[in-house]
Amino acid sequence: MTGPHLVYVADPMCSWCWGFSPVVAAIRARFGDSLPIRPMMGGLRPQxxxxxxxxxxxxxxxxWEHVHEATGQPFDWAFFDREGFVYDTDPAARAVVIVRRDGDGPALDMLRAVQAAFYAGNRDVTDAAVLADLAAAQGVDRDGFLAAFETEDAKQETWRDYGISHQAGIAGFPTLLAGEGDGAPYAPVTRGYQPADAIIPALERWRTAVAG
Known part of the structure; x- marks a missing residue:
């Protein structure tokens, strides 16, 4: 990406990323297109x-209790009554990557939709049909999404995200990085949860310095 931008390394099934979701929304509301956010999947528990x-x-x-206490984000505790649930984060991450092909904004919307469905709605976001329904609610063609979901290209694209995150030494989520483009190095904004009133002033100072 060229120009000032952010890279948001997250996982749809990371509870602290769910806690960070309102912060991402606040950043988008404050800066809009002047500070685009590129979502990248970190790979919490793939496969x-x-x-x-x-x-x-x-x-x-x-x-989950810690996230709820710190952020106020809602959780459906009936999740813990499930038997035999396999906490595979790869399908949900792949869903976001597929929608990202339509742009970073739609991908961020899909990320939040998957998070809300899982944490607040107790929906099984390891299920391709559930993910297709969520994508369709975001305006994505459902059949096209399902066709893409099972392709090797989508699987490899998702694992490339994991690899980039790993190579960058990112081991925890959420992680937010700021970049100026044109090959300039990225600077960490936060590694872990921080509230919007801590993040946004820091970004405003950075934007002012970059515009300098």
């Missing part, structure tokens, strides 16, 4: 195959 056991549920529930 997990083991169903969640009682210990895993306790651990994840603790994370």
């Amino acid at each position: 997990t195959t083991k169903p969640m056991d009682a210990a895993a549920k306790r651990t994840i529930r603790t994370h």
